[in-house]
Amino acid sequence: MKTISATNNPAAALRALCRSGDFNGPTAGYADDHVQANLMIVPKEYAFDFLLFCQRNPKPCPLVEVLEPGQFEPRSALKADLRTDLPAYRIFEGGQLKEEVTDISAYWRDDLVSFLIGCSFSFESALIEGGIPLRHIEQQRNVAMYKTNMPCVPAGRFTGNAVVSMRPIKSQDVARAVEITARLPQVHGAPVHIGNPQAIGIADLMRPDFGEAVEIRADELPVFWACGVTPQYVAELSKLPFCITHAPGKMFVTDRLNE
Amino acid sequence: MKTISATNNPAAALRALCRSGDFNGPTAGYADDHVQANLMIVPKEYAFDFLLFCQRNPKPCPLVEVLEPGQFEPRSALKADLRTDLPAYRIFEGGQLKEEVTDISAYWRDDLVSFLIGCSFSFESALIEGGIPLRHIEQQRNVAMYKTNMPCVPAGRFTGNAVVSMRPIKSQDVARAVEITARLPQVHGAPVHIGNPQAIGIADLMRPDFGEAVEIRADELPVFWACGVTPQYVAELSKLPFCITHAPGKMFVTDRLNE
Secondary structure, three states: OOOOOOOOOHHHHHHHHHHOOOOOOOOOOOOOOEEEEEEEEEEHHHHHHHHHHHHHOOOOOOEEEEOOOOOOOOOOOOOOOOOOOOOOEEEEEOOEEEEEEOOOHHHOOOOEEEEEEEOOHHHHHHHHHOOOOOHHHHOOOOOEEEEEEEEOOOEOOEOOEEEEEEEEEEHHHHHHHHHHHHOOHHHOOOOOEEOOHHHHOOOOOOOOOEOOOOOOOOOEEEEEEEOOOHHHHHHHHOOOOEEEEEOOOOOEEEEEEOO | OOOOOOOOOHHHHHHHHHHOOOOOOOOOOOOOOEEEEEEEEEEHHHHHHHHHHHHHOOOOOOEEEEOOOOOOOOOOOOOOOOOOOOOOEEEEEOOEEEEEEOOOHHHOOOOEEEEEEEOOHHHHHHHHHOOOOOHHHHOOOOOEEEEEEEEOOOEOOEOOEEEEEEEEEEHHHHHHHHHHHHOOHHHOOOOOEEOOHHHHOOOOOOOOOEOOOOOOOOOEEEEEEEOOOHHHHHHHHOOOOEEEEEOOOOOEEEEEEOO
């Protein structure tokens, strides 16, 4: 793997490495100052329903950008191509994962509508800058994510419960973690739940549905944020005939800055 | 005209009077504490484009609610019916105003999608409570609205410039008017321009494109906010084959409270 060059646009550099096939790992920790986004691509036929789902569920689905049908060059990243510039993609058919690929050019159709959805990597920078350490980053793991019993507001054919990400936070820091993330509604905003996993349908914090578990220490509370994996999970539950998403943790890196 | 009864839900009372045909005037000043909304109804065929237009232009088009195709009972108002519960509606065909009616039941179709869009009446209450007087309300006129040269971000077939509303504000109060309305992004948010109408393509403040002119005194600046008439104007410019809107100033009154 090539090292990422320190050009004046590390986001463009990372996208170029994805495009040439030289980078296919998780994007956390790369181009730190830049907004990273979840990707969801659906046929035009379902695009109104999905846009409505995002509008009704802004915490799990804060929209960064929605492209016109058939377009793959987002406004949020200069000369980018959504078909090639992510490390990896997942192809779903009838709600089932069919394939994971590093380029979706062969799947592209003129009726596909791409949605870029805010990602918690942006608020993690804000928490760390606020002096709140995050264990999964210290331990270089993917954040732990869980299916919950909290229903999203349905829209058209999209129905299902929210997925949350969990970070253990020292009890003395919890209020400040809320304050910091509440200021960032474009990346999931304030936590949706604090302290009691059973209350939101999570039986065992050590067995996440996505990502990797981390230890919760005696002076810490589990803090739960709405998660951008929600639309993937809902598309699966809703048996959407066809959609394409990013592979978990392998985001689209935009030119926009977090602050 | 019957007087509006002082039930515990003045919004429901006003809607009932609209439904029975006993109220067809402007809604400003009625059910003051309640969120009022602009109405835009488009066929499903154009609903994705219009929802995308709103998503890309949140200042003129802050969404209160979007209904599923064919539905007319909003979540934001108990037992309401969008086909009958506004004082008056406008029917557009090919971008042309065809008719103004007080009931759209005869025009209803299963493929119609209704959008409720935030309205400046809500921030006007906040300004008045903040000690900033508003001349058009003191003089019981409709607010002055102007077409501008400020382009909206296009979406699908929706392309056009923004419409703004103007309120004369004492220069000493302008900063506070910005602060108060900036806190209300769900109803157009902070002003889009202050002080120089020519800069945004307005030739003569005394000749508004919609509503009524008001005097601007020597110690006042004209302050311009994005306006919910923008989608109507853009639908007209875009020659949308069919749409229905509220009649200017005659809004849908929801059960939601402004604060």
